[in-house]
Amino acid sequence: MIEKTIQVIRDTEHEAQEIVRRAQSKGQEIISQAKKEAEQLIETQVGAMKQTVIEQTKASHEASAKQQELLLSEMEQEITALKLEVKNKEKEAIQLVIEHLV
Secondary structure (H helix, E strand, O other), rough: OHHHHHHHHHHHHHHHHHHHHHHHHHHHHHHHHHHHHHEEEEEEEHHHHHHHHHHHHHHHHHHHHHHHHHHHHHHHHHHHHHHHHHHHHHHHHHHHHHHHHO
16 A cells, blocks of 8 residues: 555656646747747837838938929029029110210
8 A cells, every 4th residue: 555655656746747847848938939929029120110211211302302402493593583683784784884975
């Protein structure tokens, strides 16, 4: 009877050790899987952030280019107006010279 009890205790200890070993193994698997998922999540987030930065940079460049075009157009209009004013002033100056000569 004692031998049977000892055998039952040994079997129980063996089973307990096996349960602990499986629990440790399963714990390592869970940790490994969690690390993989975290790395994938980080990679996805970084990729999304990079894409957002690229899109914002592109939009900024486009807005800057449009602003430059608008400023260039305004400058060209101002130059044209100044050229016209210079021609008018030149005509007036010629007319004044002619009037003083006559």
